[in-house]
Amino acid sequence: xxxxxxxxxxxxxxxxxxxxxxxxAWLGFSSFVGQYAGEHTAGTELxxxxxxIASGVTAVDVVGGLFVGNLLAVLSWVFLxxxxxxxxxxxxxFQLEKICGRKLVTVYNLANGVMFCFLAGAMxxxxxxxxxxxxxxxxxxxxxxxPNSAGWVATVLxxxxxMTVVAAYGYKVVARIANIAAPWMVLVFIAYGIIGARQLxxxxxxxxxxxxxxxxxxxxxPLAGRAKFxxxxxxxxxxxxxxxxxxxxxxxxxFRYARKSWYAVSSAAGMYLGHFIxxxxxxxxxxxxxxATPGNTAVLPGPLAYNAAGIAGVMCxxxxxxxxxxxxxxxxxxxxxxxxxxxxxxxVTLMTGALATIxxxxxxxxxxxxxxxxxYGLVLMPxxxxxxxxxxxxxxxxxxxxxxxxxxTDINWAAGLAWVLTVAGCLAIVNMGxxxxxxxxxxxxxxxxxxxxVLSRLLQRKEVRL
Amino acid sequence: xxxxxxxxxxxxxxxxxxxxxxxxxxxxxxxxxxxWMLVATIAWFAATPFWMDR
Numbered sequence: 001x002x003x004x005x006x007x008x009x010x011x012x013x014x015x016x017x018x019x020x021x022x023x024x025a026w027l028g029f030s031s032f033v034g035q036y037a038g039e040h041t042a043g044t045e046l047x048x049x050x051x052x053i054a055s056g057v058t059a060v061d062v063v064g065g066l067f068v069g070n071l072l073a074v075l076s077w078v079f080l081x082x083x084x085x086x087x088x089x090x091x092x093x094f095q096l097e098k099i100c101g102r103k104l105v106t107v108y109n110l111a112n113g114v115m116f117c118f119l120a121g122a123m124x125x126x127x128x129x130x131x132x133x134x135x136x137x138x139x140x141x142x143x144x145x146x147p148n149s150a151g152w153v154a155t156v157l158x159x160x161x162x163m164t165v166v167a168a169y170g171y172k173v174v175a176r177i178a179n180i181a182a183p184w185m186v187l188v189f190i191a192y193g194i195i196g197a198r199q200l201x202x203x204x205x206x207x208x209x210x211x212x213x214x215x216x217x218x219x220x221x222p223l224a225g226r227a228k229f230x231x232x233x234x235x236x237x238x239x240x241x242x243x244x245x246x247x248x249x250x251x252x253x254x255f256r257y258a259r260k261s262w263y264a265v266s267s268a269a270g271m272y273l274g275h276f277i278x279x280x281x282x283x284x285x286x287x288x289x290x291x292a293t294p295g296n297t298a299v300l301p302g303p304l305a306y307n308a309a310g311i312a313g314v315m316c317x318x319x320x321x322x323x324x325x326x327x328x329x330x331x332x333x334x335x336x337x338x339x340x341x342x343x344x345x346x347x348v349t350l351m352t353g354a355l356a357t358i359x360x361x362x363x364x365x366x367x368x369x370x371x372x373x374x375x376y377g378l379v380l381m382p383x384x385x386x387x388x389x390x391x392x393x394x395x396x397x398x399x400x401x402x403x404x405x406x407x408x409t410d411i412n413w414a415a416g417l418a419w420v421l422t423v424a425g426c427l428a429i430v431n432m433g434x435x436x437x438x439x440x441x442x443x444x445x446x447x448x449x450x451x452x453x454v455l456s457r458l459l460q461r462k463e464v465r466l
Numbered sequence: 467x468x469x470x471x472x473x474x475x476x477x478x479x480x481x482x483x484x485x486x487x488x489x490x491x492x493x494x495x496x497x498x499x500x501x502w503m504l505v506a507t508i509a510w511f512a513a514t515p516f517w518m519d520r
Contacts, residue, residue: 179519184482184510188503191486195499198490310500312482312507 016256020089027257032266035254038182040242040270041189041278043126043321044119046301047369048241049282053290054142054297055229055370058219059212065231066279069238070271074264076239076246077255080384082264084391085255092252093338096383099390100415101404107416108383109335115244115376116332117352121359123325124160125366130302130317131155140363142297143225147361156361163322164353167329168346178323186273188309188316193281195308196288216287223297227436236438237370238275243377243441248384299367329353374437381441382422382448386415389449399456407461414455422448467516474513481506 016025052062088095097105132139137151147153166174202211222228245251246267255264285304289296301321305313333349340348359365365372394401404412425447426440485502488494494502 176515176519180511180514183479184507184514187479187482188507191483191503194486194490195496198492199496203490203492309486309503312500312503315507 016089017091018094021256025257026259028259029263029266032254032258032263033269034179034182036267036270037186037273038178038270039324039327040274041182041185041320042123042274042324043130043301043317044122044324044366044369045189045274045278045320046282046285046304046317047122047126047299047366048373049279049284050286050299050304051226051370052229052234052279053217053283053286054223054299055226055233056220056222057217057229057234059209059217061219061229061231062217062234062280062283065234066238066276069235070268070275072235072239073242073246073271073275074268077251077264077267078262080388081246081249081251082255082258082261084249084387085252086258086261088252088391089256090252091256092249092387095249095252095387098402098405099386100383100412101410103410104404104412104416106339108380108419109338111379113332113335113339113352115379116328116335117355118359118365118372119376120163120325120328120332120353120356121362122366122369122372123321123328124156124163124357124360125363126301127159127163127318127321127325128152128156128302128360129300130305130314130321131159132300133302133306133314139298139300139303140367142223142299142367144367145362145364147363153361157357160353160357160360163325164329164350164357166322167326167333167353168349171326171330174323174326177319178326181319181323185316185320186277188312189273189278189281192305192308192313193277193284196281196284199288199308200284200291215291216284233436233438236441237374238271240377240438240441241275241373244380244384246384247441247445248377248380249387250380250384252387325356329356332356371437374441378426378437378441378444379423381445382419383415385422385445385448386418386452389452393453394456397453397457399453399460403456403460414452414459417455418448418451421451471513471516474509475517478506478509478513481509 016022057065090098093105093109096108100108129139132152132155135151135155137155138149139152140148147156197208197212197216200211200215202208202215227233240247255261258264282301282304285308286299289304289307301317302314305317307313309316329352330349333345333352336352337343337345337348389397390401390403400406403409403414422444426444429435429440430437482503485494485499485506489496489499
């Protein structure tokens, strides 16, 4: 067992966590291109693409929706996240602590950690489907919510524990593999689409579009248990699937290192390689599966990749899943550790990985990944609105910015209430059938911003207020 | 050494994407595509660590 008190060589170094990033540590444009391209070409992309087909999208809706939605995501990073990041040059957590107070940030960390855990669980699920190709176990179907065989549970357990131990002790090795694998992974994802298209009988570029409308994204009824997707569903999903990162401001921690705020256009590398090409390629593989075996609606990235690209294809699923689960488990561990700073980071990461592994046994998270990703963004988004308003509008709206730091309070109730009321309101609207979860994020952001302004004016102590 | 490794990496990237393109145009079969992609994958991971991210 490692000594808990020393900083191990295998841990990533978190620099400038409680200070501004100094100019000597600022990074150039290319650093961000590589990071975004790698981070957004994950194993879970192979789950998301097929789920669009299961939701009965047309070719125009999926291509148009992804193009516009990803553009809006890039613009959100460029115009909302990066301008604050390069001015404040602080992590989201430190900036939130100044605004919200120590106790409220702890609650935020707990929510963040739980969400990261479930996301890592979906990545473990994806990797287990890759291992299942060779183990010939009974794998879950599209509408399965619970583990469906002992073989599945055992496979997830082994994959999850391996990923967890590596996240705790070999973080840097996997981070290096992630960098090395990124260009190869992108090409294998493109290869999936090319091979899948040919297997569907598309044999020239000129016939791709008409045949895609006829054979791949045909529209029509969604599969059983799925909501029908239109252009607007796809667009809002593509825009908001990383809502926690851009509108939610988590990537303040990334762009605080950027020399210029326009470097955030580098996020386009992740959006258009991962969330455009990879999703469309994965869609094509699933369409081919439905075409070849019409009753087989299971979304299993391992077999899908193996049928198209053989062992190299399955390796890509494993590497893509592992290299993104690694930082996800680690970040979840960090979020939990912030709640109890005296705990060993190793033990917290191991416990976090165990939780993610248990979550990964339940295929519900992966099979309902579109809904989960939308929920994940929704839960964290209001704090992004709080940061935005506090940074740009506090003076104009006559309330004190960084209220917790100035007043010395542990909880800024204006921020806390804006967060809880926004999430509760959005979920109530979704549950009452008023709007689907993909559409509540945008009005939710304005609601959170307005609530924070009004509540700050009402609740801030007058001697502290401007 | 690094130059040779870079060259092998470049060739292996081409070897990852060319077989699917040739399969698409009907010049090779699916089994051959899978074999060449695996060979290219092995070459990529064997050569690239010598020059990238060191």
